[in-house]
Amino acid sequence: MFTSIDYLKLGNERQRRAYDAIQKVGIMDNLAIYTPILCGTLPIGIDVDGSDLDIIMEVHNFSRFREQVKDLYSHLDNYRLKEVIIRDVPVVKANFLFEGYEFELFGQPQPVFEQNAYLHMIIEDQLIKCIPTLRDQVISLKQRGYKTEPAFCKVLGLDESDPYLSLINYGRNICLI
Structure with missing residues (x-):
């Protein structure tokens, strides 16, 4: 469930616009080796104005991931990248704005279907x-x-x-x- 973003094409207006933005920015294809999954409120229709697009990924090689994300998205508005520890698990987070959405790319060394x-x-x-x-x-x-x-x-x-x-x-x- 939720392994593809195609369901967004049939969703409400925000979901359809998010689908277009995600496709245009190319995350699902560009970072496919990390098994990206759109999570959060938008997929289940409980988003509100200002809700971001959270895309989780399974990342083990943080330096490679950082470089790929930097090469692909650092030119976008409000781009920032940081590494943090959340519940004793290392995480790489990248944020940027694109087509009216704040994107958060969230990578940790755990299969996406096991991530919180x-x-x-x-x-x-x-x-x-x-x-x-x-x-x-x-x-x-x-x-x-x-x-x-x-x-x-x-x-x-x-x-x-x-x-x-x-x-x-x-x-x-x-x-x-």
Whole structure:
């Protein structure tokens, strides 16, 4: 699920525009060896104005990835690249603006289908399908400044101290992942 961005062509206006931008910038083809997957709010239709396009990838050779991304995208507006540690895992993040979208390329040495961004999206998508009122409640909280996972936790009554972990655990407990 979500292994191709073709579903965006049949989506809402923002999803169709995002599809065009992603195709034009060429990430899915240019960085195909890293198994890029679009994650986050836009694929599941809970994006709000200003939501970015998060593209996760499996990256083991950070220096090679940095050079490729720099060669391909450093000419774009607000380009920046950094390396950080998130939950004891090294990460390379590149951000830039293109066609009205902020892109975030997120690489870590883990298969994309095991990365938290992908797992969160799958859990959120399933929850939205199971609980009809959830989409509007989450979008409302996001419009008031909540990040996505904290919004889900608030609506579902989950522990908000670490909403990212709470959502993963919830998904595992009810067999969504």
